[in-house]
Amino acid sequence: MGIDRRTFLKGAAGAAAGIGAATVVPALNPPPARAGRDYDVPASLPVDRVVRTTCSPNCTGSCGQLAFVRDGVIVKIQQAADYPDPAYNPRGCMKGLSYVNHVYGEDRIRTPLIRTGERGSGEFREASWGEVLDRIAGDLRRIGETWGWDTVHVFGQVPGAGYIQKGANYRACATLGMTHGTSFDFNGDLPMGMPITFGVQNAEHEAKDWANSRFLLLVGSNPVETRIPDVHFIFDALEKGARLVVIDPSFSPTAAKADAHLRIKPGTDAALALALCRQVIEDGAWDANFMRVYTDAPLLVRLDTGVRLREADLVAGGGAGRFVAWDEASAAPIVVGTERLGFAPGARPALEGVRRITLADGSVVDATPGFGLVREELDRWTPEAAEAVTSVPAAMIVKVARAYAAAKPAAILMGGGSNHWYHGDLTGRAFALLAALTGNIGKSGGGFSVYVGQYKVRVNTAPWWNAGETKAKVVPSVYFVRGRTETMHADVPYPKNGWHGLVCTFSNMFVQAMDVNRLHETLRGLDLVVVVDHQMTETVKWADVVLPATTWYEKMDLTATPLHPFLQLQQAAIDPVGEARSELWMWREIVRRIDPAKAAELFGMDEEAAIEAILAAGGEPGGPTQGITLEMLKAGPVRLNVPDPDVAFKAQIEDLAPFPPRSLPAALEKTAAFIPTRRIEFYKEEARFRELGEAVPTYRPPFDDTVHDPAEWPLAFLTPHSKWRIHSTYANNPWLAEIHGGKPEVFISPEDAAARGLATGDPIRVWNTRGEVVAWAHVSESEQPGAVTLYEGWWPRQFMRGKGVNELTSSAVNPIHEVHFVGNMWAPSTGWKDCRCQVAKAEEV
């Protein structure tokens, strides 16, 4: 076995005194008689009831929990472990189990509050609901009538953690004309490689399917810490003989479980992926047929314009939405429609070679299959070239490429660590190419899945989110943080009078937003800041009016997650603590004060009615909620009407249905416009892709290098998700603080620490041009030279100085993400990890 059995004595957090103190046992007394001494064994203390609800922070777990209620208060929270598919039991982690401390803890907000001091001072007075609602309604009306209702930004975080209460935000925006913000792209979780390549918001395999894999390639993904309820599916695969390879700049706890850890230079994942692709082709281990049938590989691209050859180019009256391939069987161009994947029987479309094509107007152009252009880029990425960029040894690149290609099925799991970069889209596109080249798309145990964010709308929310036919206007929240960009898409309904109000719900945004000092400048121009929360976060302290929210133990909601396909309820186990109320109730009362007629028309529904409307709207044959009733959900989790296992793109691969599958709640044609070929697209013909040299998957160095010259700012600043928190939720949990110590630590390599005279426990200043924070150094072998890690989510009061990690992070917008616009689907995905810094020993403050 791999460990010294005595080493367990080291490294205990809060190790108890006396451990290991006595290995020779003094026989002071004779042992007592063994039998007849169970008289003092207690029975379990009885309870009033046990209520099933769903743990719903922004973590993607969506874990069923039981609230044990005694004398009207929760005395224990434990996993429900009642999934009809036992593979998913018990689901839940130490954070959810400790939520009782947030329901009743000292940071709980129990009454409405009105600011009495300066913004940010945290000085408030308690107020009645009547007073705060009148105040908010009056201020909103004044702003609406003066500046326009669209100048009010309503922020609400990912909808999967509560379609009803978060949906009330959308409904209120649709009713009053306020602007709703975004979450998936704002969080940097929107994997832009997915809409670019597959025309979907995102699409992933349900977590259970990991167990069916023979090879798991994890890219910037740390499920041991951030997918605690699901990581066992990886162990299930390993027990059946699968291999696990982890690509991570740090020696993460997931790397500790891996067969191989590729300690990559931060932000260079795309270069590694391109080298893996090249190696798979070089070894002849690729699936040309898959590329022909399902992807744009054979479609001809005009070399004179860089856009694809259309049927309309070839023949007068031809379709502008029909494409052309070169058929080697007939040595002639053939037209490729978008109704169905694949080709006419007998056709043998070429994947390479330049062809001379005569157009309808008689002119002659050169054209080449898109895959030829992809190959040109891949040819650069020899293992040695990739090693020079990534620091992953060339021999290891070859080894991983061969093992991945040989294992069928093989899954790629990408996480925020690789996605949260300005060029994260290129990383996604390159790994998607690897999965396609090996025919792993649409297969159980295979696939390219990106798991970040509980973004997914799995039900038909239209009857609740929309006000009749009116949808809420959506503006990406990054434009709220930093204002509009020059390259912003024309369809973004950015308010012409800028921003004048903010209603912040389900979020600690004045700490947790990227580039947070810039957001605080936006804040200064606002006439009204309302924050809805149940915890006294730093964000709450910047509010003018604070509304006390309920937890998921005090209200009803409908939830789902990308990680598993079970629809679940939040159900109230206890009465609201203090004067807390649900978000739906708050909006109903606010709208009623502004427009009683609209309130009567649109806010009459309660939670149960809204859920029933959603279930009915998706209940058609083949619909997501077919056969699902509210009564069934009250009894426990119900599997949505999806295949088992739920595998992304299964219908496309098995039935040759054109890409993309629909991404709710957008209309299909909205996202289908991202991939006009209706195939998996590795060549992007839109002008901006070509202008920026990103028409095919390629590699770009981290963007922040252009802002912070690596010579002057030598360290990558990595701010991964912590296992102890869900972003900033749980940072103030006293039980968890006893485990991890409650002090933000900056992990730094021994080399970088020595160069700065830093030792573990020293105060350490971390800064760049955007801001600075002071925390405590931890010299760690898990860190590579040239990078430091500070897990995000700590509260400002836990640092020695500063608002937190996001004083340093960037809000730069990649113009590629502005080529199209559908909120949360093709929109600026932010690059939290794309950040450089300098560190030094700090004075104690």
Place this chain on the structure above:
Amino acid sequence: MGDKVSPIEALSPASRAWGEIGERSEHPHWSMVVDQERCIGCWSCAVICKSENDLPLGIWWNRILTDGEALDQPNVVRGGALEMHWLPLACQHCENAPCVKVCPVQATYHRDDGLVMQDNDRCIGCRYCMIACPYGVRNFNWGAPARPTPHETGMVAARAVGTVEKCTLCVHRLAENQVPSCVWSCPTGARVFGDLNDPAGRAATLIRQREGYELLQEAGTKPSVHYLPPRRRNEL
């Protein structure tokens, strides 16, 4: 407040089935088998223990040690490679229990089913047992319990101030044929509760097949808790 029921009886059939203790012999010897291959150091077992047993701030009956430099930090091993494993540690329920031997008032004692029990009514707080225990898993209750909540929590009453407390294997749940709460709540299936006297049972089988080991075997304590070692890395 209405009629109260056992928290086990209040469960839905599906939830209750999750916690059922499986096959057992006529005279079971209860054991906990902890799989280091599956343990991820998440402390879910320790946190639910805290909640189930109403452990005040500062007291943990169950802790997760990192086999590494610090909490969740690796060791450098032969050849410069990094390694890290986790080791959940609670009362080992030793058959040859030093704590039982040294207790001057017989407050700590064995049950027939292998559990080492602590009778807090008898305990005089001398803490000999804490010195004798080679695992450091016993806790002394120094003062009035501090909690983050304004009310008591958990499924058992708090222990008297000035006494020693430790893991009971959730003996209050065993009476209703339910596994200890840490077993219920482990998200990775790293804990198996079972009967060592049932050689065909899952616990005994795993110990045999996976080369299970005991902590500080050389101390001769004969623990009822067994560990399954972490797996070796495979060649790609």
